[in-house]
Amino acid sequence: MNLQPKYYDFILHGTKRIELRLYDEKRQKIQLGDVIEFNKSETEKFKTKVTGLLRYESFEKLFSDFDISILADVSMTKEELLNVLGEFYIEEKQAKFGVLGIRLELI
Numbered sequence: 001m002n003l004q005p006k007y008y009d010f011i012l013h014g015t016k017r018i019e020l021r022l023y024d025e026k027r028q029k030i031q032l033g034d035v036i037e038f039n040k041s042e043t044e045k046f047k048t049k050v051t052g053l054l055r056y057e058s059f060e061k062l063f064s065d066f067d068i069s070i071l072a073d074v075s076m077t078k079e080e081l082l083n084v085l086g087e088f089y090i091e092e093k094q095a096k097f098g099v100l101g102i103r104l105e106l107i
Contacts, residue, residue, distance in 0.1 A: 001038055007072065008040040011048070011104065015073040018066065020081075022089045023055060023098040030102060052103030058094045059085050062101050071101075 001019075003011070010016035019036075021027050030036075034050045056062040063071065063078050072081050089099070 001036055003038050003040060005040055008038060008044070010073045011038060012046055012106070014106070015069065017070045017104055018054070019102040019104055020059060020062070020071065020085060021100050021102065022093055023100040024093075027100050027102075030100070035107065036102070036104070047107050048104040049107050050102055051105045052101075054101035054103065056099050056101070058091070059089070059099050062099060066101070 001021075007016060011019070019038075030050060030053065032050055032053065035047050036050060037045055037047050039045045054062060054065075059082055063082065068074060068076060068078050068081065071078070
């Protein structure tokens with residue numbers, strides 16, 4: 001999976017422990033124990049193990065159960081992160097598919 005540099009660094013440095021995605025057909029195939037490789041560029045990548053799958057109706061509902069310190073980094077607010085996610089996944093798509101929080105562990 002490709003990541004923007006900031007979020008790539010958050011996972012790599014251990015602050016972001018839940019990756020947030022739309023629960024579309026591609027993400028519905030993810031299972032506990034899967035290995036996901038995250039890419040920042042062709043040469044910068046790392047692997048993680050899926051340790052949990054959190055299904056919600058929307059990112060807003062998911063955010064009510066978790067602190068920003070594990071969803072991104074304390075340098076961001078939940079509102080900022082919700083705005084970024086809203087640029088990628090409009091509310092209609094969230095309503096159609098739901099969302100997924102992927103708990104990760106670096107390997």
